[in-house]
Amino acid sequence: MLEYGFMQKAIAGGIIAAIACSLISFFVVVRRLAFVGMGISHAAFGGVAIGLALGINPIVTAGIFCSLVSLGIGVVSKKGRVHEDTAIGILFVSAMALGVLLVRVAHAYNIDLMSYLFGSILALGWGDVLALGITTLFSTLFTVLFFKELLFLAFDEETATASGVPSSVLFYGLLLTMAVLIVVSIKLLGIILVSALLVIPASVGMQIFKNYRGVIIASLSSAVVSVLIGLYLSWKFDLASGAAIVLVMFLIFAASFILSPRRRYMEGLVSRIGSARRTSPEKKMNS
Amino acid sequence: MRRSCKVAEFFDGKTEGLNLIRLEHVDVKLGGRTVLENINFSLEPGMFLGVIGPNGAGKTTLLRVILGFVRPSSGNVSVMGMSPSELKSELHHIGYMPQQVLFDRNFPVSVLDVVLMGRVCCIGLFKFPSREDRSAALESIKLVGLEGLENRQIGELSAGQQKRAFLARALCKETKILLLDEPTSGLDMPVQQQFMELLDRLKGNLNLSIVFVSHDVNVLARYADELACINRTMHIHGKPKEVLSSERLKEAYRCEFDFLVGQGRGGKTEANH
Numbered sequence: 340m341l342e343y344g345f346m347q348k349a350i351a352g353g354i355i356a357a358i359a360c361s362l363i364s365f366f367v368v369v370r371r372l373a374f375v376g377m378g379i380s381h382a383a384f385g386g387v388a389i390g391l392a393l394g395i396n397p398i399v400t401a402g403i404f405c406s407l408v409s410l411g412i413g414v415v416s417k418k419g420r421v422h423e424d425t426a427i428g429i430l431f432v433s434a435m436a437l438g439v440l441l442v443r444v445a446h447a448y449n450i451d452l453m454s455y456l457f458g459s460i461l462a463l464g465w466g467d468v469l470a471l472g473i474t475t476l477f478s479t480l481f482t483v484l485f486f487k488e489l490l491f492l493a494f495d496e497e498t499a500t501a502s503g504v505p506s507s508v509l510f511y512g513l514l515l516t517m518a519v520l521i522v523v524s525i526k527l528l529g530i531i532l533v534s535a536l537l538v539i540p541a542s543v544g545m546q547i548f549k550n551y552r553g554v555i556i557a558s559l560s561s562a563v564v565s566v567l568i569g570l571y572l573s574w575k576f577d578l579a580s581g582a583a584i585v586l587v588m589f590l591i592f593a594a595s596f597i598l599s600p601r602r603r604y605m606e607g608l609v610s611r612i613g614s615a616r617r618t619s620p621e622k623k624m625n626s
Numbered sequence: 627m628r629r630s631c632k633v634a635e636f637f638d639g640k641t642e643g644l645n646l647i648r649l650e651h652v653d654v655k656l657g658g659r660t661v662l663e664n665i666n667f668s669l670e671p672g673m674f675l676g677v678i679g680p681n682g683a684g685k686t687t688l689l690r691v692i693l694g695f696v697r698p699s700s701g702n703v704s705v706m707g708m709s710p711s712e713l714k715s716e717l718h719h720i721g722y723m724p725q726q727v728l729f730d731r732n733f734p735v736s737v738l739d740v741v742l743m744g745r746v747c748c749i750g751l752f753k754f755p756s757r758e759d760r761s762a763a764l765e766s767i768k769l770v771g772l773e774g775l776e777n778r779q780i781g782e783l784s785a786g787q788q789k790r791a792f793l794a795r796a797l798c799k800e801t802k803i804l805l806l807d808e809p810t811s812g813l814d815m816p817v818q819q820q821f822m823e824l825l826d827r828l829k830g831n832l833n834l835s836i837v838f839v840s841h842d843v844n845v846l847a848r849y850a851d852e853l854a855c856i857n858r859t860m861h862i863h864g865k866p867k868e869v870l871s872s873e874r875l876k877e878a879y880r881c882e883f884d885f886l887v888g889q890g891r892g893g894k895t896e897a898n899h
Contacts, residue, residue, distance in 0.1 A: 369733060484752050491743040494729055498795070501693050501722040503714055503747045544734075549779040551734045601732070 340574045349460035349527070349580065352468045353566035356524040359475035361540035361562035362482050363516055365555050368541040369493045375412055375514065376534040378427035380521045382408040383530050385434035385441070387455045392445035397455060398470070402522045408434060409518035413511050458529030458581030460570065467526050474523045478516045485509055490551065528581035535585045536562065539592050546595040561591050633716055633802075636707040644671055645704070646803055646835050647692055652701035654687055661687050663859040665701070669803070669835055674826075676850030676866070677839045680879050683857040685839040686725060689805050692837070693722065706802070718747040721796030725807040727788075731781035737791050738776040741766055744798035766794040769832075770824060786817035790824065797832065804836045810845050822849050843870070 340346045367376055386404030390397030408430055416423035442452060454462045482489065491499040492506055500506045517537060524533050540562040544554030569584030600609060637644070647669040654662040662684045669675050679685050690696040691703060694710030705713050705720075713720075721744070741763040742755050748762075749755055755763075767776050770790040775783065780791060789809055796804060806825075810818045826849050829836055840846055846853060846866070853869040855861045861878040862869050869875060 369730070487743070487746055487749065487755070488751070490735070490739075491746055494733060494735060494740070494743065495724070495727045497724040498722055498727070498792075499743070499746070500695070501717070501720075501724075502744070503717040545732060549732075549734055550736055551739070554734045 340571070343574075345461055345463070346570070346574060348463045348465060348468055349570055350567070352463050352471050352527055353570055353584070354563055355468070355471045355475050356520075356527055356536065357540075357562035357566040358559060359471075359478050359520055360524060360536035361558040362555065363478055363513075363520060364537045364539075364541040364558055364562075365544070365551065366482070366489055366493060366513055367517065367537045368545060370513070372513075372517070373534070373538045374424055374427055375409070376517055376521065376537040378412060378431040379405050379409050379514075379518050380525075380530055380534040381431040382434035383522055383525060383533075384438035384456070385436075386438075386522070387452075387525075387530070388438035388441035388445070391452065392441040398467070398522060398525070401525065402519060404434070405518040405522050406515055409514040410511060413514045417507065417510070454529075455525060456530050457579055458525070458527050458532060460527065460573070460580040463526050467523070471523045474519050478520055481512060481516050485512070489513065528584060529579075532581040532585045535588060539585075539588045540565075543588075543592050543595045546592070546599040546601065557595075561588065561595075565591060632708060632712070633706055633719060645669065646671055646706055647837070648702070648704045649691070650702040652691060652698045652703060654684070654691060654696060655699045656687070656696070660858065662691070662698075662856070665856065665860050667854055667860065667863055669837060671802075671835050672829075672833060674829060674836045674838065674849060674851045676846030676853045677837060677856060678843050678846055678853060679841065679856040679861075681841055683841075683878075685841070685856060686807055688856065689722075689807055689837065689839060692805060693720070718799045719802045721799065721801040721804045723789075723792050723796050723804075723806045723809050725811065727792060729781070732779075733781060735780055736777050737767065737772060737780055737783065738763055740780050740791055741776075741794045741798050744795035748799050763794075763798050766798040767791075769797060769828060770794040786813055786821065789813065789821060793821075793825070793828075797828070801832070802835065804834050804838075806836065806838045808840055809838070810840065810842070818845060825849070843875075 341350075367373060383401045383405050386401030387397040389395075389404060390400035393400070411430055412423065412426055415421050415426035421429075451462075453459075488499070488504045488509055491502070491504055492509060496506055521533050521537070524536060527533075528536060540558040541554060543561040544557035547557050548554045565588040566584055569587045570580060572578055572587070573580040573583040599605060645668040647667075649665050649667055652662060652665040653660065665688065667675070677685055677688060687696055691698055691710075692705060694713050697710070703710055706716065708716060738760070742759060744766070745755065745759045745762060749759055764773075764776060767773055770793050772787060772790055772794065775787065780788065783791065793809070796806075809825075810821055813821065822845065825836070825838075828834060838846060838850065847870060850866055852864060853866045854863040855869060855875050855878045857878040862872050862874040864872075
């Protein structure tokens with residue numbers, strides 16, 4: 340399948356998106372920003388529709404629009420006048436409603452719109468892969484350079500602030516990074532499914548590991564593996580790429596959930612295997 | 627380095643007669659409501675100041691004023707000779723323990739990772755913890771008696787052990803002042819006592835100055851050098867014995883003194899005076 344140009348682009352873009360999103364997904368999960376991710380990604384529909392209506396590249400308009408929405412969510416939740424989930428609930432449906440109206444006005448109910456909604460690997464160009472690469476570079480730099488501060492803030496915001504960590508700047512930075520990553524990953528996964536890449540990978544890691552190092556490694560590898568298997572399945576059986584990737588990711592999550600060392604039945608199993616190992620040399624000695 | 631200069635200049639070899647923290651006629655309004663009114667107090671090096679007062683008396687706000695989170699509407703605040711805005715570059719001298727750290731039980735960090743967070747202002751932006759930082763963190767873990775648990779996930783520790791881990795985090799820098807917000811709340815009596823004894827020992831060994839906020843008079847009566855009782859404004863400030871025998875304490879809490887102090891009256895305070 341690698342001889343096809345569109346598959347090369349899809350695989351390159353997919354791996355890049357998986358790396359960037361799974362890294363930020365760690366903070367999305369520990370700071371409980373999953374719904375923020377959903378909100379930003381759905382609001383992208385409004386941004387895409389503006390682009391389609393004005394005849395500008397929809398990814399550019401969606402990028403600007405989603406950045407504004409993410410900052411809006413941040414401001415509202417920081418000021419505390421409206422609960423964060425309420426603010427997201429209001430902003431994302433309004434942005435989608437705007438999208439529906441604009442799409443009608445622009446007569447843009449076509450295949451192009453469908454590819455934004457559900458993702459299409461055929462629509463992915465080298466330009467998109469390049470955009471993904473540049474965004475990934477910046478988002479990875481942001482997460483790596485501010486890792487200890489972001490971790491401190493996620494764990495205990497008050498003490499972090501009292502230790503001089505710039506909490507507001509980093510919170511908005513995190514939201515903006517999420518927004519931009521969501522937008523550049525839309526062509527691959529689609530508006531409806533893209534937030535999965537920000538939530539599921541780290542959730543897999545959290546099921547298996549007790550330390551963030553393990554969680555991040557599991558998050559990265561599960562995301563990359565899901566993208567590769569998903570793309571292969573979508574090529575082999577002519578499935579929608581975004582849906583295939585998300586379902587593979589879900590299956591990996593389900594397996595990690597069932598086999599998690601946190602489950603009580605697994606605790607028993609792990610200790611039984613451990614004791615079997617300890618007793619086996621003695622058995623050998625006796626025989 | 628400019629950073630330590632100010633603090634060195636402030637101390638200038640002296641250990642006595644300095645006011646590490648000084649609040650003069652401080653008023654604080656939050657959302658149009660007066661939360662603190664005409665607060666005056668000072669903290670000398672090596673002093674353990676207990677701030678008591680009922681729930682909602684403005685005790686946490688007082689700590690936030692010292693840290694520079696909340697700007698007073700009038701009055702002066704000085705910490706180690708600096709205004710709260712200048713203090714931003716000197717936060718590595720202040721250890722803070724908030725009232726409650728609400729984190730997910732499964733939060734994937736070890737005790738060592740949590741204590742290392744305390745060094746965030748020593749490490750600086752864009753840098754990773756060095757071997758020195760790790761050994762400082764391990765040293766703090768040993769100080770609070772959690773050695774052997776450094777690789778445990780923080781959520782697996784008991785409530786008392788978690789509090790000690792947060793104390794280690796507050797000490798894991800060049801701490802001169804400790805600001806503690808109800809650090810013993812939610813602990814049962816024996817664990818509370820253990821924590822207080824540990825704090826008392828560390829205060830002596832590390833030459834710490836402490837502001838300890840609590841609604842529980844009993845906890846502080848035995849260990850504090852001075853007590854300040856606030857309920858919006860400062861009702862009384864002095865040696866524990868004076869404060870506890872004062873009518874004004876009752877006034878602040880608006881209830882009976884015996885009910886408040888209970889068993890704590892016959893503790894270290896009486897024996898010392």
